[in-house]
Amino acid sequence: MESRSPPRIFSRQRRQAGLRRALVRQSQRDAARYVLDDMVEDILERLEFMRLSPAKALVIGDWTGTLALSLRGNGSQVDETDLRDLDEEAPLPAGGYDLIVSLASIGRVNDLPGSLTHLRAALAADGIMIASIVGAGSLSNLRRAMIAAEPDRPAARMHPLVDNAAASGLMQRALFRRQVVDGRSLEVAFSSLDRLVSDLRDQAMTSSLASSAPPLGREALGRARDAFLEGRNKQNRVVETFEILTLTGWKD
Template identity: 80%
Template sequence: METRFPPRIFSRPRRMAGLRRALVRQSQRDAARYIMDDMVEDVLERLEFMRLSPTRVLVIGDWTGTLALSLRGNGAKVEETDVRQLDEEAPLPSGSYDLIVSLASLERVNDLPGALLHLRAALARDGILIASLIGAGSLPNLRRAMIAAEPDRPAPRMHPLVDNAAASALLQRALFRRQVVDSRTLEVAFSSLDRLVSDLRDQGLTSNLSTQAPPLSRTALERARTAFLEGAGKQGRVTEAFEILTLTGWKD
């Protein structure tokens, strides 16, 4: 029988290299971290709303350490993954956690159904998974600028991302008893394309496609910069959108 493997869309070595560079950039005073800060705040608000006080927690992807610190302050025993060695496609200890939180991590996994199955298996009975990821509605101005940069034959430079309907189907496929998927939009204003790219690098969110596109030529880069600023408002700033999907699943 032929064994089918998931397509290799993403390069894990490139992703790890980008995260290591981001951790170095975070030592700078003005380094951007608003994506992770927003996700951490949202998870804490959800736990408070659900009146959930987990005792054993696994936190994946939070390179700020803020979420684990807050949960430990509430009495939880928290394990954290080293973001420099993330491998969401590897199995975890079975039935070990009553809460698993994954932040800005699952959107760049080749075998996303398999990763969700591993996370479900690692939950204790009645355990909960909360996974926040960057959704398909993100960065429309950047996408438009990349197409304008190479109008005849654009190279693949941006990730395919999961939308709300696909996320719900994935949770069902992973056999979670109940599933909730919701989205929100985080808007950030940028004075230039270069500022946006710098922010993405600060947060380890640049491309880690398995096929690396060649650098943009100087002419193509100028076209991209011009196209990006076509979306600017009266103050000369472009409001870019980050769609944040939050997947919540309960294990029976």
């Protein structure tokens, strides 16, 4: 049977370039990092609830270093992977992990089933994988603003995101013994579209689509800003939602 390559939706080069820029921006005192901080805090709470103390763990995507530091403090041997060097669609170079945590990493790859399969393969028997990604229920005000910017023929400026049902199906395809997908909402208030875009750049969350859209012109950008502010609340702020999906799977 002829094997088919997955469609090329994302650019790994653009994603890595965005991460490099974000790490430079993180050296600034007021750089936003709330999405990753929320993911790390949630993972730590889950591990405490499960009373999980892995002997050998792999942490992918936590450029804060907080999660690895906490795991080492509990006696775990921890490997860390820098997303600037990692190809999420290739097998991991090492294995035998009791725990693999992936943060904000696999949500923007062309072969997500393959990425999950590689993560499962790197687990030891009875090992557990926990992956947190930004899900499809995110950034509705921004999406509305982008449509308003180019009402006649909007360009693709925001990449597709995975929803809960799709994530559950993907975990089954990757042959985890058991799997759970759950979601939660992180709400953040913004005074302007520009503030939101700046925060997304700080956190390497801008578009990494393989086909890059041209910059918005002055008039289109003005329409986007106005449309974004239509969602203002009584405090003159626009509340955006980041839906965080957490995929948890156990290996045989």
